Amino acid sequence: MTPDQEEYVERVLxxxxxxxxxxxxxxGAVAAVVGGGPRRVGTVMSLHGGGVPxxxxxxxxxxxPPSHDERAREHYLDExxxxxxxxxxxxxxxxxxxxxxxxxxxP
DNA sequence: TTGGTGACGGTAT
DNA sequence: TATACCGCCACCA
Numbered sequence: 001m002t003p004d005q006e007e008y009v010e011r012v013l014x015x016x017x018x019x020x021x022x023x024x025x026x027x028g029a030v031a032a033v034v035g036g037g038p039r040r041v042g043t044v045m046s047l048h049g050g051g052v053p054x055x056x057x058x059x060x061x062x063x064x065p066p067s068h069d070e071r072a073r074e075h076y077l078d079e080x081x082x083x084x085x086x087x088x089x090x091x092x093x094x095x096x097x098x099x100x101x102x103x104x105x106x107p
Numbered sequence: 108t109t110g111g112t113g114a115c116g117g118t119a120t
Numbered sequence: 121t122a123t124a125c126c127g128c129c130a131c132c133a
Contacts, residue, residue: 005130027115037129038115046114054114065114 008034012044015097019056021079023095024088026060033097056095063087 011034019025027038027045034041045054055072058064063086064072073083082089 031115031129037127039113040115040129040131042114043130044114049114057114059114060116068114 008036008040009044009048012041013048013052016045016049016052016054016057018097019053019095021053021056022081022093024056024058024062024081024090024093025095025097026058028060029094029096029098030057058088061086062090062093 012030015030015033016025027041030041031038041057045057049057053075055064055068055075058072062084063069069087075081076083076088082092084090
């Protein structure tokens, strides 16, 4: 693993850890911040996502892979994440890592 | 070097 | 609303 890779992985994981409980972000949103592409982020998560709240990173439509969907749902219920039939209610739970909704950096 | 692949995204049917 | 396809970026045989 090259230093570049480790750094990229660390940036992804750090950002994921920054997602507030009860909220979620998407692979694409993460990729928009750390660079690379959504698929790259997904690959990183599959390999190193075990140590972070991986369930707070979902696909653009608010769903997760069937295998992890069940496990994630328990976390969502536990955290009070707004859910919808297909998965997470993106309209209410989406959190943009590039612009946290606490955009009160100014008056 | 080439081709195939994946915890993805967006548009077309 | 559910599927199909194509585009994307990096990794690997």
